[in-house]
Amino acid sequence: MAIMRREWSHYVRLLLWGLLLCLSLGIAIDEPAWVITAGLSAYVGWTLRQTYRLHRWLYKSPEAGTPPPESKGLWGDLFDGIYETQQHHAKAQKRLQDLVNRIQQSSNALHDGVILVNARGEMEWWNKAASRLLGFHENRDRGQIIYNLVRQPEFKRYFDNKVYEDPIEVFSPEHPNLRIQFHITLFGENERIIQVHDVTRLYQLEQMRKDFVSNVSHEMRTPLTVITGYLETIEDNLDTFPKKWHRSVRTMTAQSQRxxxxxxxxxxLAKVETSEKAQTNRIAQIKPLLESIQQDAIALSADKGHDITLNIECQSAFLGDENQLRSAFSNLVFNAVKYTQASGRIGLRWWSDAKGVHFRVSDNGPGFDPIHIPRLTERFYRVDAGRQSSVGGTGLGLAIVKHVVINHDGELEIHTAPGQGCEFTCHFPLFRKINDLSLGSKRQSA
Structure with a gap:
């Protein structure tokens, strides 16, 4: 419908001309007040009628899109303007609805789940894959808080912490054999989009790899023990062998030890990876543990003459597996001893603050390029393969450290630069610090 819009001044002029006409007619019959009153009353009556027609059209039309009543002047323009606005709004709404439908259809075609959650954690929408992976039902679960349906404590902590740089893996509440990975993205007013991936196959492959490494290592230990035993016997009687065999025997002994x-x-590493969470809820006395590691490091340093200092600023006990902590901390300290030049400085520090409990090993050794840090905790990854072999490393030390720290709900932070030494810091949550030893004993017995 084409609309001819007129300026507001046009209607003001019409009103003034009407008043002037009433005034002229009233003067002609010598009743100007009555004529003006009658004219204004007629105009008010006509306006009320148009208002009634507008109200009936807006709220009592039998169906949407009904054309407006016919009218003239200002009210005609109003009717037509409102109708045009309704038409534009209906078209925009249809475009948006078509877009929403296409987004929902494309999301339903995905193999991965997608869940839309509001700021209160209530589920507003999810696709078919989310229903399949998590067992959600359209009518029953809409508006439910998501962690009431995904009842794993680690998912609840992950959801509430609002730190979503890394995904989290849990078992599906609907299918216990499915391993599910959640990745959350914040948007708007603390609203969330949750992506759900089925990583069962990858999880099974990882478990197979762990089992394979563990089983092969166990199977290799027995024949290696036999070989090492015979080599030790040969070394004890090496003088009875020709000299050309001496070097070969010593090389075999060194390689068997390696x-x-x-x-x-x-x-x-296999034991640390498969250890249960309950093992890290024991009481570990950190002071004697670190003092023992310091003495071992001094003995390992031998003729290098390292200055190895220990600074324990927090005397509280720690909630953790002492054997795992010894493995992790000693790996960090012994690495510093191996790679720091003679007479170098190595510092061990244990402290706590408002953010948690921390252990740091720092040295003034050669350091390395920070480009290696993301892969440094991978199995067998070596910054310098030649240097690693010369000091007898296995390439598994930092992988062990990483898994021990993860088992204790912490994270490993690494800082280094060529010629500026290295700094390895283990950060643990504050709840693992035990100020009341009696409380710790209760937790341990529980």
Whole structure:
């Protein structure tokens, strides 16, 4: 409908001309007041009628899109303007609805789940994959808080912390054999989009790899022990062998010892990876543990003459597995001893603050390029393969450290630069600090 819009001044002029006409007619019959009153009354009556027609059209029309009543002047323009606005709004609404429908259809075609959650944690929408993976039902679960349906405590902590840089993996509440990965993205007013991936296959492959490494390591230990035993016997009687065999026997002995160290680290890593969470809820006395590691590091340093200092600023006990902590902390300290030049400085520090409990190993060794940090805790990853071999490392130490720290709900932070030394810091949550030893004993017995 084409609309001819007139300026507001046009209607003001019409009103003034009407008043002037009434005034002229009233003067002609010598009743100007009555004529003006009658004219204004007629105009008010006509306006009320148009208002009634507008109200009936807006609220009592039998169906949407009904054309407006016919009218003239100002009210005609109003009717037509409102109708045009309704038409534009209906078209925009249809475009938006078509877009929403297409987004929902494309989301339903995905193999991964997508869930839309409001600021209160209530589920507003999800696709078919989310229903399949998590067992959600359209009518029953809409408006439910998501962590009331996904009842794993680690998911609840992940959801509430609002730190979503890394995804989290849990088992599906609907299918216990499915391993599900959640990745949350914040938008708007604390609203969330949750992506759900089925990582069961990857999880099973990882478990197979762990089992394979563990089983092979166990199977290799027995023949290696036999070989090492015979080599030790040969070394004890090496003088009875021709000299050309001496070097070969010593090389075999060194390599068998290196292989034994590798198998020991592989078994330790497998044990740390598969250890239950309950093992980290014991009481660990950190002061004697770190003092023992410091003495071992001094003995390992031998002729290098390292200055190894220990600073314990927090005397409280710690909620954790002491054997795992010894493995992790000693790996960090012994690495510093191996790679720091003679007469170098190595610092061990244990402290706590409002953010948690921390252990740091720092040195003034050669350091390395920070580009290696993201891969440094991978199994067998080496910054410098030649240097690593020369000091007898297995390439598993930092992988063990990473898993121990993860088992204790912490994270490993690494800082280094060429020529500026290295700094490895283990950050643990504050709840693992035990000020009341009697409370810790209760937790341990529980």
């Amino acid at each position: 292989m034994e160290s590798l198998i020991t680290d592989l078994l330790l």
